[in-house]
Amino acid sequence: MHRVLGDRRAIAILLGPALLVYSLIMLVPIVWSLGYSFTKGNTIDGFTGNGVANFSRLLDDPSVHESLWFTLTYAAVVTVGQVVAGYLLALLYVFFLKKSSALIRTLAFFPVVLPTVAVGLLFQKFFQVAPQTGPVNSLLNAVGLESIDFFGSAGSAFWVLIVMDIWRSMGFYAVLLFAGLVDIPDEVLESARLDGASGLRLIRHIVLPLSLPVLMSSLIFSINGTLKVFDSVVALTNGGPGNGTTPLTLYMFQTSFTYSDYGYGSTIALLLTVVCLLVSLVVYRVSRRDITEG
Amino acid sequence: MAIDTPVKTAADRRPSGTTGSPRRARPSRRPWVKIVVTLLLVVEIYPLIWMFLTSLKSNDDYLNNSTWSLPTTWEWGNYSEAWTTGHLGLYVQNSLLAVLPALALMLLLGTAAGFALQIMVWKGRSLTLLVFLAGMMVPPQMILLPLFTVYFQAGLSGTLWPLVLTYTGTGLPLTVFMMATYYRTVPRELFEAATIDGAGILRAFWTISVPLVRNALLTVGLVQFFFIWNDLLIALTFTNNQDLRTIQVGLLNFTGDFGATQYGPLFAAICINVFGTLLIYLFLNQKVMKGLTSGAVKG
Numbered sequence: 001m002h003r004v005l006g007d008r009r010a011i012a013i014l015l016g017p018a019l020l021v022y023s024l025i026m027l028v029p030i031v032w033s034l035g036y037s038f039t040k041g042n043t044i045d046g047f048t049g050n051g052v053a054n055f056s057r058l059l060d061d062p063s064v065h066e067s068l069w070f071t072l073t074y075a076a077v078v079t080v081g082q083v084v085a086g087y088l089l090a091l092l093y094v095f096f097l098k099k100s101s102a103l104i105r106t107l108a109f110f111p112v113v114l115p116t117v118a119v120g121l122l123f124q125k126f127f128q129v130a131p132q133t134g135p136v137n138s139l140l141n142a143v144g145l146e147s148i149d150f151f152g153s154a155g156s157a158f159w160v161l162i163v164m165d166i167w168r169s170m171g172f173y174a175v176l177l178f179a180g181l182v183d184i185p186d187e188v189l190e191s192a193r194l195d196g197a198s199g200l201r202l203i204r205h206i207v208l209p210l211s212l213p214v215l216m217s218s219l220i221f222s223i224n225g226t227l228k229v230f231d232s233v234v235a236l237t238n239g240g241p242g243n244g245t246t247p248l249t250l251y252m253f254q255t256s257f258t259y260s261d262y263g264y265g266s267t268i269a270l271l272l273t274v275v276c277l278l279v280s281l282v283v284y285r286v287s288r289r290d291i292t293e294g
Numbered sequence: 295m296a297i298d299t300p301v302k303t304a305a306d307r308r309p310s311g312t313t314g315s316p317r318r319a320r321p322s323r324r325p326w327v328k329i330v331v332t333l334l335l336v337v338e339i340y341p342l343i344w345m346f347l348t349s350l351k352s353n354d355d356y357l358n359n360s361t362w363s364l365p366t367t368w369e370w371g372n373y374s375e376a377w378t379t380g381h382l383g384l385y386v387q388n389s390l391l392a393v394l395p396a397l398a399l400m401l402l403l404g405t406a407a408g409f410a411l412q413i414m415v416w417k418g419r420s421l422t423l424l425v426f427l428a429g430m431m432v433p434p435q436m437i438l439l440p441l442f443t444v445y446f447q448a449g450l451s452g453t454l455w456p457l458v459l460t461y462t463g464t465g466l467p468l469t470v471f472m473m474a475t476y477y478r479t480v481p482r483e484l485f486e487a488a489t490i491d492g493a494g495i496l497r498a499f500w501t502i503s504v505p506l507v508r509n510a511l512l513t514v515g516l517v518q519f520f521f522i523w524n525d526l527l528i529a530l531t532f533t534n535n536q537d538l539r540t541i542q543v544g545l546l547n548f549t550g551d552f553g554a555t556q557y558g559p560l561f562a563a564i565c566i567n568v569f570g571t572l573l574i575y576l577f578l579n580q581k582v583m584k585g586l587t588s589g590a591v592k593g
Contacts, residue, residue: 033439089334121545234530262439280431
């Protein structure tokens with residue numbers, strides 16, 4: 001009976017176009033980009049072979065070190081922040097708001113769909129000190145504190161970026177984790193309560209272990225996205241002040257299109273790809289072990 | 295690397311909170327819960343209200359009065375200024391012209407591929423799905439430069455085609471993956487029975503399977519719409535000409551076009567951009583939430 005479903009011509013017609021487009025737009029360029037890493041130049045001026053010069057430059061380039069460090073710290077802080085904030089919200093939904101949480105869930109979710117560029121510009125104006133004192137600084141003034149020039153130093157700009165990205169995504173992770181928490185059977189919670197577990201102890205010993213799988217998949221999803229951060233940074237700080245908030249993605253973009261060095265740009269893109277794969281692999285391994293042992 | 299973990303289907307992520315168990319029966323009456331919820335709502339919503347009020351202020355009003363104050367005169371003209379003088383109308387049109395064809399292509403190709411990978415029976419289909427999945431891991435930076443060269447040499451720079459093609463290609467992995475997951479809930483026997491009745495398998499795909507996954511198509515379409523509409527990186531790379539700017543690129547460069555910044559129209563432009571997506575969310579929020587969270591299961 002499987003003969004109809006194994007019809008090779010039909011499979012080719014159904015799968016062929018998608019596979020072709022995917023190969024031409026994604027697979028071929030990936031390999032091609034690898035080739036670019038050994039060249040110097042750009043589309044307009046042409047390319048010349050450059051051996052491994054781009055790779056030795058990559059190792060010694062202080063801007064690469066800074067932006068790699070920025071990417072990793074940003075990804076670590078935002079991932080933890082998103083998932084922890086989302087988990088707290090999910091706990092709030094499940095254990096305190098109960099049935100009435102649907103409206104709050106929907107409201108807290110909506111920043112996820114907003115265009116990042118718009119949110120970035122909004123936060124820029126919200127935290128600004130000049131030409132107009134923004135709401136955050138006027139709040140500081142109101143309680144007797146000095147205005148802070150948030151975008152004047154890389155350190156404070158970094159934290160505005162973190163706050164913005166957690167603001168954008170915590171509702172999303174709350175819904176994701178909420179689905180995991182609701183799946184915990186009521187009987188388990190009831191019997192734990194009868195055994196005298198309540199409040200934090202209930203969460204620590206019953207709820208947390210049971211929601212570990214969905215927590216881990218949230219972490220993996222989050223780190224995969226945050227390592228590729230681009231829009232938020234470009235819209236909020238454009239990498240500044242100086243290059244204090246420049247992630248690898250933006251450094252690659254600037255190298256390629258501002259300085260027209262496609263060869264070196266490809267090398268940075270390759271580094272980014274390797275970092276993404278390595279980090280995902282490590283998190284994946286760790287999470288598998290935790291789930292099977294825990 | 296993801297293939298041996300159990301993949302949660304959309305059916306696992308049923309809209310929750312509808313079960314009437316005692317644990318979820320009644321909201322808590324504790325005062326701190328109310329305070330936390332109020333704080334949460336203020337933090338989530340106040341920035342948008344502030345943005346809207348500011349979009350109705352004149353430049354003087356914005357620069358000289360307190361940031362908390364209501365507009366002294368309500369400058370609705372800021373919106374028409376953003377739309378015409380700020381070229382936002384053109385940018386929205388460009389975005390639609392790039393997003394809608396890409397969305398249609400992606401859904402058509404992705405559904406057919408999902409069907410071929412999940413319903414059809416052949417050797418190597420799980421490997422093929424894995425190849426598609428791998429595409430979700432790779433950062434888009436890895437494909438931009440070769441594509442730029444190809445589009446340039448094919449004479450496509452200066453049109454919106456690079457955007458349509460790139461969006462279609464980069465959107466396919468998630469579309470194929472999600473559609474294949476949805477097809478898992480459709481029994482194969484249905485198609486075997488249909489083909490006994492004389493319909494070819496291609497015909498069965500189009501007339502039987504597509505209506506069955508209609509809902510999934512809407513969900514995936516919504517998710518991809520938000521991804522593409524909000525994209526900055528690809529649009530920034532391939533729109534080297536001011537007349538081709540999408541809404542996001544246009545908004546990013548909005549300040550520059552006016553010489554001295556006109557804050558009212560700038561905020562009006564941000565508002566138009568935000569309220570557009572918000573409007574869709576207002577009507578389809580349950581679908582959007584379900585779709586976006588089910589797209590998140592890649593681990």
